[in-house]
Amino acid sequence: MAERELLARALETAKQKGASYADVRINRTLRQAINTREKRVTNISNNESFGVGVRVLVDGTWGFAASQRVEAAEIDRIAAQAVAIAKANRVAQAKPIVLAPVKAYRDTWQTPTTKDPFRIPTERKVDLLLAINEEALKVKGAAFCTSQMAFVKEEKHFASSEGSDIEQTLIRSFPGFTVTAVDRAAGKFKTRNALVEPVGSGYEWIEKFDWMGEAQRAAEDAVRKLTAKSVEPGAYDLILAPSNLWLTIHESVGHPTELDRALGYEANYAGTSFLTTDKLGKFKFGSDIVNFVADRTQPEGLATAGYDDDGVPTGEWDLIRDGVFVDYQTTREQAAWIGQKQSHGCSHAQSWGDVPFQRMPNVSLRPGKEKLTLEQLIADTKRGLIGEGRSSYSIDQQRYNFQFSAQVFREIVDGKLGDIVEDAAYQAITPNFWASCDRICSDGYTLGGSFNDGKGEPGQSNAVSHGCAPARFRNVNIINIARKS
Amino acid sequence: MSLTSDEARQIIKRVLELSKADEASVSISDSREANLRYAHNEVSTSGDVTNLGVTVRTSFGKRSGSASTNQVDEASLRRIVKQAEETARFAREDPEAMPMLGAQEYESRDPYDDATANTPAEYRAAIAAKAIELGRKRNLEMAGFFTNAGYAEALGNSKGLFAFKRRTLTTFSNTARTTEGGGSGWSGTNADRTAELDPAKMVETAAMKAELSRNARPLDPGQYTVILEPSAVADLLMYLSFSMDARSADEGRTFFAKKGGGTKIGEKVVSEKVSIWTDPADVRAPGAVYSGEGLPTRKVPLIENGVLKNLNYSRFWAQKMNANPTPTPENLIMKGDRGTIDDLVRSTKDGVLVTRLWYIRSLDPQAILLTGLTRDGVFRIQGGKIRHAVKNFRWNDSPVSVLLNIDAMSREYRARGSESEDFAIVCPAVRTKFTFSSASDAV
Numbered sequence: 001m002a003e004r005e006l007l008a009r010a011l012e013t014a015k016q017k018g019a020s021y022a023d024v025r026i027n028r029t030l031r032q033a034i035n036t037r038e039k040r041v042t043n044i045s046n047n048e049s050f051g052v053g054v055r056v057l058v059d060g061t062w063g064f065a066a067s068q069r070v071e072a073a074e075i076d077r078i079a080a081q082a083v084a085i086a087k088a089n090r091v092a093q094a095k096p097i098v099l100a101p102v103k104a105y106r107d108t109w110q111t112p113t114t115k116d117p118f119r120i121p122t123e124r125k126v127d128l129l130l131a132i133n134e135e136a137l138k139v140k141g142a143a144f145c146t147s148q149m150a151f152v153k154e155e156k157h158f159a160s161s162e163g164s165d166i167e168q169t170l171i172r173s174f175p176g177f178t179v180t181a182v183d184r185a186a187g188k189f190k191t192r193n194a195l196v197e198p199v200g201s202g203y204e205w206i207e208k209f210d211w212m213g214e215a216q217r218a219a220e221d222a223v224r225k226l227t228a229k230s231v232e233p234g235a236y237d238l239i240l241a242p243s244n245l246w247l248t249i250h251e252s253v254g255h256p257t258e259l260d261r262a263l264g265y266e267a268n269y270a271g272t273s274f275l276t277t278d279k280l281g282k283f284k285f286g287s288d289i290v291n292f293v294a295d296r297t298q299p300e301g302l303a304t305a306g307y308d309d310d311g312v313p314t315g316e317w318d319l320i321r322d323g324v325f326v327d328y329q330t331t332r333e334q335a336a337w338i339g340q341k342q343s344h345g346c347s348h349a350q351s352w353g354d355v356p357f358q359r360m361p362n363v364s365l366r367p368g369k370e371k372l373t374l375e376q377l378i379a380d381t382k383r384g385l386i387g388e389g390r391s392s393y394s395i396d397q398q399r400y401n402f403q404f405s406a407q408v409f410r411e412i413v414d415g416k417l418g419d420i421v422e423d424a425a426y427q428a429i430t431p432n433f434w435a436s437c438d439r440i441c442s443d444g445y446t447l448g449g450s451f452n453d454g455k456g457e458p459g460q461s462n463a464v465s466h467g468c469a470p471a472r473f474r475n476v477n478i479i480n481i482a483r484k485s
Numbered sequence: 486m487s488l489t490s491d492e493a494r495q496i497i498k499r500v501l502e503l504s505k506a507d508e509a510s511v512s513i514s515d516s517r518e519a520n521l522r523y524a525h526n527e528v529s530t531s532g533d534v535t536n537l538g539v540t541v542r543t544s545f546g547k548r549s550g551s552a553s554t555n556q557v558d559e560a561s562l563r564r565i566v567k568q569a570e571e572t573a574r575f576a577r578e579d580p581e582a583m584p585m586l587g588a589q590e591y592e593s594r595d596p597y598d599d600a601t602a603n604t605p606a607e608y609r610a611a612i613a614a615k616a617i618e619l620g621r622k623r624n625l626e627m628a629g630f631f632t633n634a635g636y637a638e639a640l641g642n643s644k645g646l647f648a649f650k651r652r653t654l655t656t657f658s659n660t661a662r663t664t665e666g667g668g669s670g671w672s673g674t675n676a677d678r679t680a681e682l683d684p685a686k687m688v689e690t691a692a693m694k695a696e697l698s699r700n701a702r703p704l705d706p707g708q709y710t711v712i713l714e715p716s717a718v719a720d721l722l723m724y725l726s727f728s729m730d731a732r733s734a735d736e737g738r739t740f741f742a743k744k745g746g747g748t749k750i751g752e753k754v755v756s757e758k759v760s761i762w763t764d765p766a767d768v769r770a771p772g773a774v775y776s777g778e779g780l781p782t783r784k785v786p787l788i789e790n791g792v793l794k795n796l797n798y799s800r801f802w803a804q805k806m807n808a809n810p811t812p813t814p815e816n817l818i819m820k821g822d823r824g825t826i827d828d829l830v831r832s833t834k835d836g837v838l839v840t841r842l843w844y845i846r847s848l849d850p851q852a853i854l855l856t857g858l859t860r861d862g863v864f865r866i867q868g869g870k871i872r873h874a875v876k877n878f879r880w881n882d883s884p885v886s887v888l889l890n891i892d893a894m895s896r897e898y899r900a901r902g903s904e905s906e907d908f909a910i911v912c913p914a915v916r917t918k919f920t921f922s923s924a925s926d927a928v
C-alpha cells in the first residue's frame with residue numbers, strides 16, 4: 001500500500017473509532033556519526049529509523065500511539081489504540097482541548113542545501129577529521145584531540161483529518177572537536193572545544209569552515225590555559241561573542257518564553273517560567289536596545305522548516321521588543337490559552353514515535369542599530385572580559401538564576417585585548433542581565449545552536465539556532481569557580 | 486508481547502548469514518513504552534509506542550563499521566549488512582581493534598513482569614485522576630508523569646556468542662505547586678514492577694512538601710551542614726561514575742588520575758564511611774546479565790571504605806594495562822546506615838534538608854566540581870525539627886567533597902536523580918557539608 005494510502009487509512013480508522021480530529025506522521029530519519037581520536041577512527045555508525053505515529057482528539061482529549069511497522073494492519077491497530085487511550089484519559093481532562101484554526105495545505109518543503117551529507121563519501125569525512133587531529137597535535141603541549149561529525153536527515157510526511165498533506169525533508173550537520181593539553185607533573189589538564197556550531201545545512205557548510213586555523217588556535221588556547229592566571233572575582237564589563245552568547249539566549253530567553261512552561265505544563269520536569277502570562281506586554285525584560293525575534297524561516301537555522309508538526313506554516317514574530325516582553329511561543333492547542341487566534345507554529349516531535357508538543361523556534365537577538373564592530377566595542381571597554389565558546393551552563397527551573405562559563409575568557413584592559421584568564425563564570429539573574437546590555441554590535445551576526453535540546457516527558461530532543469552579534473553587559477558578577485563559591 | 490529469545494536468535498542468524506565479513510555481530514532491541522503526563526491539574530500528553538532495532542557490526546581484519554535500522558524485512562537487513570560492510574572496507578585500520586568475544590556463560594536472571602509491560606491506559610489515567618483530585622481539594626496544582634515499559638535485547642556474533650536479556654521498568658514522579666506559586670514539592674522514583682510503586686503515597690509526599698515550602702525564607706549563601714535526600718545523592722553518584730573511566734585516568738585527564746602518572750586505585754579518595762559498588766544481582770535494582778560487547782556482568786567494588794578499588798576498563802585498555810575488562814556499571818549501590826530520612830533530621834541540630842538537585846553541569850572535571858540548583862523543597866532544620874522552608878540556591882560543589890565530609894547516613898533507598906531518571910541506584914540520604922553559592926528566587 002502506498003504511503004499516502006496508509007496515511008488516509010490511519011485518519012479514516014481514527015474517525016471511525018470516534019476521533020473528532022486526527023493527524024498521522026510517517027517519518028524516516030537517517031543519522032550518521034563519525035568519531036575519531038588522534039590517528040584513530042573510533043566510530044562510524046549509520047542509523048535509520050522509520051515508523052508511524054497517530055494522534056487523535058476524542059471529546060477534547062489527546063491520545064497517541066506509534067509503531068515501527070508501517071503497514072495497513074498495524075496502522076489500524078495504533079489508530080484504534082490512540083482512540084482508546086484518549087477515551088481512557090477523559091477521566092483526567094478538565095476542559096476540552098480546542099485547536100486554533102489552520103488551512104489545509106498540500107505542499108512539500110526541504111532544507112535548502114547543495115550537498116546532502118549522506119551523499120558525501122565517508123572517507124572524505126574521515127580524512128578531514130584526522131587532518132584536524134593532526135593539525136591540533138602539531139602544537140607543542142597538545143596531548144589529545146577528538147573530533148566528530150554528526151548528520152541528520154528527516155523525511156516527514158504529515159496528514160490531518162482537516163485535509164493537509166505535507167512532505168518535508170530536513171537536514172542538519174554538526175561537526176566539532178576538542179583538544180586536551182595535559183601537564184602530568186602538575187596533575188593538570190585543560191580542554192578547548194572548537195568554536196564551531198551545528199547548522200540546518202548540508203556538507204557545503206563544513207567545506208567552507210577554516211578547520212586547520214581553528215585546530216591550531218584551539219590547541220594553542222588549551223596549552224595556554226594550563227598556566228593562565230586564575231580570574232579575580234568581582235564585577236566586570238562582559239563582552240560575549242556569538243559563540244558563547246547564543247546559549248545564554250537559548251536558556252534565558254528561549255525557554256522562559258515557552259507558553260507551556262509559563263502555565264505549568266513542564267512543572268514536573270523542565271520547570272516553569274518567571275515570564276508568567278500577567279507580564280505579557282508589560283514586563284521590562286531588558287534594556288531598550290534588546291530585541292528578540294522568533295523565526296522558523298531563518299536560513300541555516302536548526303529549527304527552520306516549512307511547517308510545524310501541527311501542519312501550521314512557519315513564520316517570524318517578536319518575543320521581546322525594545323526590551324519589553326511581548327509574546328510567547330505557541331502551538332495550535334496553546335493559542336487560545338492567551339486569547340490568540342492563530343498558532344505561531346512551534347509544534348514539534350523528535351520522531352514518528354513521539355507526540356508533538358511545543359518546542360523552541362530559532363530565537364535570535366537583533367543586531368544593534370548603531371554602527372559598531374567588535375574591535376570598537378573592545379576599544380570602548382576599560383576593565384572587562386570577553387567570553388567565547390559554549391562551556392558549562394546551568395539555570396534554575398524558572399529561568400532566573402544562571403551561571404555560564406566559556407571555552408575561553410580573555411581580559412580587556414584599557415580598551416585592549418589581554419591574555420587568557422581561567423576559572424571564570426558569569427552568574428546573574430535573567431532580567432538584570434539583559435537590563436545591563438548597553439551595546440550590541442551591528443557587525444558580526446552569527447548563528448549558534450543546540451543540536452540536542454531536551455524537554456518534555458518522555459524526553460524529546462529538538463535542534464534550534466540562535467543568532468546574535470557580539471554584545472556588552474555592564475557590571476556582571478564574575479565568580480571564580482575554582483574557589484567553589 | 487515482547488521479543489522472545491528464539492525470535493531474536495532467528496533474526497541474528499539471518500543477518501549473520503548475509504554477512505561476508507571476517508567477523509560480524511548483531512544486536513537487537515525491542516521495546517514497548519507507554520506513558521501518561523498530566524499538568525495544570527489535567528491530563529496533557531500520553532502514548533504507547535512499540536519499536537524494534539537491529540544493529541549490525543562487521544569487521545575485516547582491524548577495519549570495522551556498523552549500521553542499524555528498525556525494520557526487519559529481508560531488504561532492510563540486507564541493506565544494513567551492505568552498509569556496515571562498505572563502511573568497514575573504507576574505515577582505517579584500528580590498532581586498538583579487539584576480536585569479538587566467543588560464547589560466554591551468563592546468569593539466568595529475567596527481571597521481566599508482564600503486568601508492568603502491559604499496564605492498561607485506564608490504570609495510568611486513574612493515577613493522574615487521583616493526583617489531580619487531591620490537588621483540587623488542597624488548592625495545589627499537580628503535574629506528574631507515569632511510565633511503564635518492557636524491553637528485550639539480544640546480542641549474537643559469528644563466533645558463537647548469544648546473549649538475551651529482558652527487563653521491565655516503571656517510573657512515576659509528581660510535582661505539587663501551591664496555586665499562588667510560592668511553594669513546590671516533588672516525589673519520584675523508578676522500579677522494576679508497577680506493583681512496587683505507591684503513587685498515592687508519593688503524591689501525598691509532594692503535596693506535603695509544597696504546602697510546607699510556602700513562605701520560604703532567604704538564607705545567606707555559604708557552606709552548611711546539609712541532608713541530601715536520596716534523589717540528590719543519586720545525581721552526585723551518577724556524576725562521580727561518569728569520571729570513572731580507567732583510560733582517561735591513565736591519560737591524566739580525570740579526578741582519578743594520579744599526579745605524575747597512573748590512577749588513584751588503592752588510594753583513599755573519600756570518607757572511610759563510603760562504600761560504593763555495582764551488583765547486577767541486587768534484587769533492589771537488578772541489572773542486566775550482560776553488557777556492551779557481551780561480557781557477563783558481575784559485582785564490582787568501586788569504592789570500599791573510602792578507597793578507590795576499581796575503574797571501568799574497556800577490553801582494549803584492560804589488555805594493555807593487565808587489568809580485568811570492567812564495563813560501565815549496570816547499577817550503583819551505596820552502602821547506607823540505619824534509620825530513615827526522618828531519623829536523620831531528628832539527629833541534626835542545625836542544618837538544611839535538600840529534596841533534590843537540578844540542572845547539574847560540570848565546572849571543572851579535574852575536581853569533578855559541579856554546579857546546579859536545589860528544587861522542590863529546601864528546609865531549615867533546627868533542634869532536630871524542620872522549622873521553615875528556605876528559598877532555593879545555586880550550589881557549586883563536588884561529589885568528592887560531599888562524600889569526603891559525610892558524618893551520618895540513613896538506610897538505603899531506591900533513588901531516582903533529576904538527571905538519572907531510568908538508571909537503577911540504591912543509596913542513603915547523607916548528612917554532609919555542602920556549598921550554596923548564590924540565592925535563587927525560583928520556586
